[in-house]
Amino acid sequence: MAKITDVARHAGVSPSTVSYALSGKRPISDETRRRVEEAARALGYRPHAGARALASSRSNVLALVVPLRAGIHVPVVMQFVVSVVTAARRHDHDVLLLTQEEGEEGLRRVADTALVDALILMDVQLHDPRLSLLRSLERPSVMIGFPLEADGLTCIDLDFRAAGERCVEHLAQLGHRVVGLVGSPPEVYVRGTAFAQRVVQGFTAAADRAGLASAVHPCEATPAAARRVAERLLREQPALTGVVVHNEAVLEPLIDAFEQLGLRVPADLSVTAICPDELAAGLHVPVTSVALPSAEVGERAVGLLMRKLDGGTVPEATLLPPALTLRASTAPRTVSPR
Template structure:
């Protein structure tokens, strides 16, 4: 097993110099740092996690609270979790996964045990019960989501208000005047998930500005629930020609149901989805979609929590930071001009 003394001999420096280079606690010349880093890489040296934590009073671990719910789209959540893990490793940190079913108790456990230096919280609600605990404990945290009150925390999220507005603008520009918004299941709105409420608010406000009639219907995402949702939409608004879908599970059933009801996409009905590009490309026709980068979301969240930790370690006060990532609209084959009235 390679030791710090082996690295020091290989680099031609003292063991304390190697320690300073690895910890960053003292200024070391660029030439010396490069020699030490090269020695570390060539010898395959890995600092002992326990010793490093005791010496620095840090665990070099970030806790990531991931949602385990039936009403979330798991592939996107896993993509974000992978992005966080990759970004954390670039800072010499590992990631500890905590499930959101632990709620405030999970946050208390992490803070009391010292298992992690900081926390990244996913699936944030508008009045999230975990936030008061984070503030009370002084835990350095980043929220992936925008709650009603962001004081004392850093936040990063896709700009879901802008995403909803983009959907309304795109269909309005194509001449659609009757639009249906098919959202998540009722449980998502009942718990006030920030991403769902902000998207709907952005869509609603822009549709009203554009003089577009619209309705919102929640949907569980199964074929049966999508069929019931579409039937209710057409019963209430038979002239509906535009559909916005913010429920990945409902996309495939909706396209099938429109086709079997004699409505051709996009000639008779236009469909725009809020989903990742790889999912939008899987359907026929390929979906016009508003997307946001899961990789960028994970990277920014890690950078935010690292800045907070660095400020504390330097004896300073962390800066509350809020970043909203701009969504991207990609036009494909599922949207077109509104059909002329018969």
């Protein structure tokens, strides 16, 4: 591999000039810059990442901690991952993948060894054990999700509480009086996963506020569980006409189950969801939904980190407002009896 001294010699300048010409950190004459670039191209020069990291104390790598736990929907995680990687590349950074299993030790390791410049965490819990670690690290971090106590930390996410509210309000406006929430798998709540809890809060609060009867049902991520929940919902709330689904894996099976139970969507039952748009739009009954904007979240998470790395200051909390897209799965409540 050609090194910077080779480029310098080839261009007839000093190594430092090559560095400045390529980085733009000091003014360099057009003529010189041209020669340097030409030499770099001719030699196929690639700066050595380790050397650069050592000299500049910047590795240009971000750590991304992905969850692998039961109950989280893998395709959604992957969407985040991809959007983070893509955004990072736009900022000339690469992404190192850590699994949740690596735990706090993993975070500390990549931070302390200066392997990464900054960290992004997903799947934050309300009482996340990593919070104090993040505060003590000398490297900036962004969490995708909101813990209960985030003082001094930077968080970003969809406003899940508002998303839950928005879905209920939509149903209420359509005249529905009895609504149900089909939520994430039980273990997700048990762990205290932030976004899942917030949806429940928003759902319940909005239902109470609008005077609706409501019930919450966690649901395993299997079609069989979806069917059981559908049956249970109808048994326990016979007057049910509106459902909010916050569980990507069972959205489709759930609708199928309702239909097999003799309910037409949306004639008999209105369904809204909080999930990625592609999912909601791609079902045989396109579902009215609040989008889970993973691309935007990932991108903005990276943007926040970049600003912090540049010494800038960023808001501690970034809550993306929910956007409800009307599709074919919701309709005004018909008063006709079942």
